[in-house]
Amino acid sequence: MNALEIKNLRKTYSNGFEALKGVNLQIKQGDFFALLGPNGAGKSTIIGISCSLINKTSGNVIIHGHDLHKKPRQAKQHLGVVPQEFNFNVFEPIEEILVNQAGYYGIERQEAFKRAEIYLKQLELWDKRREMARNLSGGMKRRLMIARALMHHPKILILDEPTAGVDIEIRRTMWAFLQKLNQTGTTIILTTHYLEEAEQLCKNIAIIDQGNIIKDCTMNNLLSELEHECLVLNLKTSLKTVPQLEAYPASLIDEKTLEVQIKKNDSLNTLFQILTKLEIEVLSMRNKSNRLEQLFLDLVKKEHHVQQQGSSTGIVNVFKR
Amino acid sequence: MYLKDNFTAYKTIVIKEILRFSRIWIQTIIPPAVTMGLYFVIFGQLIGSQLNDIDNYSYMDYIVPGLIIMSIITNSYSNVVSSFYSTKFHHHIEELLISPIANFTILAGYVSGGVARGLIVGVVVTLVSLFFTRIEIHSFAVTLLIAVLTATLFSLAGLINAIFAKSFDDISIVPTFVLTPLTYLGGVFYSIEMLPEFWQNISLFNPVLYMVNGFRMGMLGVSDASLLTAIMIIIGFILMLGSICLWLLHKGIGIKK
Numbered sequence: 165m166n167a168l169e170i171k172n173l174r175k176t177y178s179n180g181f182e183a184l185k186g187v188n189l190q191i192k193q194g195d196f197f198a199l200l201g202p203n204g205a206g207k208s209t210i211i212g213i214s215c216s217l218i219n220k221t222s223g224n225v226i227i228h229g230h231d232l233h234k235k236p237r238q239a240k241q242h243l244g245v246v247p248q249e250f251n252f253n254v255f256e257p258i259e260e261i262l263v264n265q266a267g268y269y270g271i272e273r274q275e276a277f278k279r280a281e282i283y284l285k286q287l288e289l290w291d292k293r294r295e296m297a298r299n300l301s302g303g304m305k306r307r308l309m310i311a312r313a314l315m316h317h318p319k320i321l322i323l324d325e326p327t328a329g330v331d332i333e334i335r336r337t338m339w340a341f342l343q344k345l346n347q348t349g350t351t352i353i354l355t356t357h358y359l360e361e362a363e364q365l366c367k368n369i370a371i372i373d374q375g376n377i378i379k380d381c382t383m384n385n386l387l388s389e390l391e392h393e394c395l396v397l398n399l400k401t402s403l404k405t406v407p408q409l410e411a412y413p414a415s416l417i418d419e420k421t422l423e424v425q426i427k428k429n430d431s432l433n434t435l436f437q438i439l440t441k442l443e444i445e446v447l448s449m450r451n452k453s454n455r456l457e458q459l460f461l462d463l464v465k466k467e468h469h470v471q472q473q474g475s476s477t478g479i480v481n482v483f484k485r
Numbered sequence: 486m487y488l489k490d491n492f493t494a495y496k497t498i499v500i501k502e503i504l505r506f507s508r509i510w511i512q513t514i515i516p517p518a519v520t521m522g523l524y525f526v527i528f529g530q531l532i533g534s535q536l537n538d539i540d541n542y543s544y545m546d547y548i549v550p551g552l553i554i555m556s557i558i559t560n561s562y563s564n565v566v567s568s569f570y571s572t573k574f575h576h577h578i579e580e581l582l583i584s585p586i587a588n589f590t591i592l593a594g595y596v597s598g599g600v601a602r603g604l605i606v607g608v609v610v611t612l613v614s615l616f617f618t619r620i621e622i623h624s625f626a627v628t629l630l631i632a633v634l635t636a637t638l639f640s641l642a643g644l645i646n647a648i649f650a651k652s653f654d655d656i657s658i659v660p661t662f663v664l665t666p667l668t669y670l671g672g673v674f675y676s677i678e679m680l681p682e683f684w685q686n687i688s689l690f691n692p693v694l695y696m697v698n699g700f701r702m703g704m705l706g707v708s709d710a711s712l713l714t715a716i717m718i719i720i721g722f723i724l725m726l727g728s729i730c731l732w733l734l735h736k737g738i739g740i741k742k
């Protein structure tokens with residue numbers, strides 16, 4: 165059974181903007197799924213509809229076999245959500261925020277206090293439990309929302325940019341936390357702009373752009389689409405002209421920085437043999453950008469190109485008529 | 486399971502609501518006590534001592550029930566309107582929307598919060614009135630019944646106001662331009678028998694009149710309207726406003742995008 169199934173989902177906002185243009189997604193139980201896409205692509209709209217905060221225009225959302233529209237009570241029971249924007253009462257102590265949220269799911273206060281203790285400790289917020297939520301830092305607020313989403317032990321946890329504005333150390337512990345949660349059977353769906361994060365954590369991904377899913381595959385498949393990578397080499401001695409590196413296209417950024425393109429299956433050893441032969445000494449080396457980032461940008465650019473062509477022919481047709 | 490879960494959720498909202506207004510008691514409980522204290526001094530003692538009795542009660546005694554029910558009305562209304570509006574404004578209404586809680590439970594929870602505030606303020610104002618007069622309550626049951634029903638009605642009205650409100654201004658418009666005039670003209674300070682016949686008849690269309698007089702019936706045993714009519718009218722309004730609230734929540738009007 166799928167944890168989350170989205171069928172032909174459309175959303176036109178009241179101002180007439182069409183944010184989703186027929187989205188289809190199937191996310192399996194136990195998956196660790198990333199929903200990627202540029203700003204304004206429609207990620208938060210999909211999440212908003214899935215957790216009943218936004219009214220859909222048409223289509224279906226099915227959570228653990230329960231249609232959200234027809235059986236909202238059963239469907240909602242399985243879902244925990246960490247939204248992109250803070251949405252708790254900042255004038256409430258954080259422990260109470262958690263206990264209240266559990267209460268809305270029918271969990272008695274006594275049990276709710278126990279669960280709150282567990283999650284506040286796991287997310288390193290226990291010392292702050294009596295603080296008003298407004299006194300927390302941005303990263304703490306995000307962890308508070310994670311704890312809140314888990315209070316009713318959902319089978320699916322959706323996180324909308326959970327690591328935005330979170331420092332590196334906390335981000336790593338958050339990753340470990342989510343991975344552990346995933347290993348115990350919780351399906352995790354997240355959106356992020358850090359592709360490194362998606363690469364490290366996720367088994368499957370979908371890329372959405374301008375309300376359309378433009379890619380829906382496993383992370384491994386996506387990575388295998390990488391055709392070439394760009395390496396940046398820091399050199400020991402200055403070069404005046406671009407060296408000829410046989411099959412590897414190269415360019416000089418400045419006298420001591422060389423950029424080299426390598427194909428997916430080319431070995432680095434050959435490159436270094438050539439460099440050695442030319443007596444070019446390399447001090448250090450890095451990828452020009454995260455390899456996924458380039459692929460992501462290419463995909464989105466390609467999509468924009470297709471759409472622009474489509475719309476311009478549309479205009480021509482209008483004129484012909 | 487369904488009922489039990491919703492009962493737990495109901496308790497959660499009620500506790501949350503009571504904690505909310507208790508935390509800010511200086512803004513919620515003290516002001517009505519001070520205002521009503523002033524009314525008792527100025528209208529009841531200073532001016533009232535110059536006036537004739539109404540229905541065999543001193544003017545002071547006559548206005549005590551009116552002022553108590555007036556504070557119940559304003560406080561139950563403003564509790565729900567400000568609490569629910571800020572829930573919307575700060576987006577934590579989303580905590581409720583994502584959960585499997587029934588709309589009826591949300592409604593019942595917020596309304597009970599409003600009723601709790603109305604009744605607590607009512608008791609506080611009654612205690613303040615004890616500094617000025619001693620009223621022997623005619624019928625405790627009727628007094629309590631009318632108080633609870635009235636608080637329920639105005640909590641519902643406050644919820645509707647909050648659902649439609651788009652700014653903090655919108656939550657003070659109705660109290661200022663509708664609620665206060667209706668309450669003042671609803672016989673808090675006078676018996677409508679003192680009015681010319683034309684205005685007496687007009688007054689009968691004011692629903693607040695029935696609450697003020699129903700409550701006065703409970704406390705003093707005198708009233709400008711029959712108790713049964715008063716109860717029927719209040720219940721009628723509760724059913725009407727309650728259905729409107731449920732429909733609005735169901736449609737997600739003013740709440741969902």
Ligand SMILES: Nc1ncnc2c1ncn2[C@@H]1O[C@H](COP(=O)(O)OP(=O)(O)OP(=O)(O)O)[C@@H](O)[C@H]1O
Binds near residue numbers: 204205206207209210
């Ligand atoms: N309430 C609204 N009314 C009108 N348009 C909206 C509304 N909310 C979002 N949109 C539009 O819908 C589109 C998708 O927005 P959405 O928030 O889903 O993007 P996103 O993929 O989450 O972006 P980001 O990465 O910036 O969070 C955007 O163009 C946005 O302007």
Ligand SMILES: [Mg+2]
Binds near residue numbers: 207248
């Ligand atoms: Mg978003």
